[in-house]
Amino acid sequence: MQVEIISTGDEVITGFINDTNATWLSQQLLSLGIQVHYRHTCGDELEDIRNTIEQSSKNADLVFINGGLGPTTDDITAQAAALAANQPLKRHPEWVEKMREWHKKRNRPMCDANLKQADIPQKAFVIDNPNGTACGFYLKINRATCFFTPGVPHEFKAMFNDSIKPYILNHFKEVQETKIKRFFLFGIGESSLQEHVNKISLPSKIVIGYRAAYPVLELKVISHGVAEEMYKEACEDIRHLISPQLLCEDQLDVPKLIASKIGKTTVNICDCVTKGQLTLDLSSDLNVGYALILADDKPEDVLNFTALAKGQGYELILRRSEENEFFLKIKNAKHNVQHSYKIKLSLTVKGKINEALSLCSQMLFKTIVFDQPLPKLEIASIEEITNNNR
Structure with missing residues (x-):
């Protein structure tokens, strides 16, 4: 499965803010056994965002587009999505009503500018946002299922955990059959560890990954559709091999x-x-x-x-x-x-x-x-x- 992330916003591409959303999303996907292949960043230029969505949607199975769903004139991601999908924008009255209720509960007036947050591509499906007014959505563009989410971190994370993650687990068989085991080691170099692990004969559908964060080294054992017993046996072989340097498993704690x-x-x-x-x-x-x-x-x-x-x-x-x-x-x-x-x-x-x-x-x-x-x-x-x- 090929996965790509597109981050939008002048504040991101110029470095005024760190792209913590893309980092967090990559980590969340990896915990599901999904490794991101490409990460892209676009400024607030309509054609740049449109072209990046089009290109990624032709290459990937899943594309995550973050940012640009706010009420201001530089929030143009929904428009770019509609152009990439060759669909008109459609206003969702139920989301307009939800925004009115959101403002009413907070004793705040709702500006006309907020109405554009209910405009999404005609064939898109709404993703609920329990923490804000930006309407998330997903739709098929070319070969990819594309998820569009707001850039506000707590809104984005809730949307992923509550809606997007369950959708992926239910609709993508590759994820259901993927398992990942993480080992955290101390006191051994990446090349030495690889030499040791290479001594073990592993099934072709088990992939080994390494991540160095000195002085800790993480070893990932990723299984794609391998039988449960075979995967457990492979993990046990690796555990025995690395036991002299093993700190802990699954989380570094x-x-x-x-x-x-x-x-x-x-x-x-x-x-x-x-x-x-x-x-x-x-x-x-x-x-x-x-x-x-x-x-x-x-x-x-x-x-x-x-x-x-x-x-x-x-x-x-x-x-x-x-x-x-x-x-x-x-x-x-x-x-x-x-x-x-x-x-x-x-x-x-x-x-x-x-x-x-x-x-x-x-x-x-x-x-x-x-x-x-x-x-x-x-x-x-x-x-x-x-x-x-x-």
């Missing part, structure tokens, strides 16, 4: 994964290295009780932290030894079990050291909680120097 195991157990943190990054990351899903963020590493401060933590829950202490060498102590105070690690980092992007150390610490915390083997990383060597659980 290691703290949530840890929380699924330890629940509301208190986690106390003494961070002498990452300037609060570790605490910020862990506090998203874990019950952080006491956090001490230090600019330097003074033994008396660490002793004070231990006293303040009061021997409850887990204690994480991250300290610097040398320039790229660090010590991490993770203690289960309730059971008096302690693990200590020496970590040596070798980063290619120096500005990512806090993020990398936070992820490395989270990974080791996860390793303890789930009783997993020590990670094996390219960008760091990890040595366990104390484990009084043995």
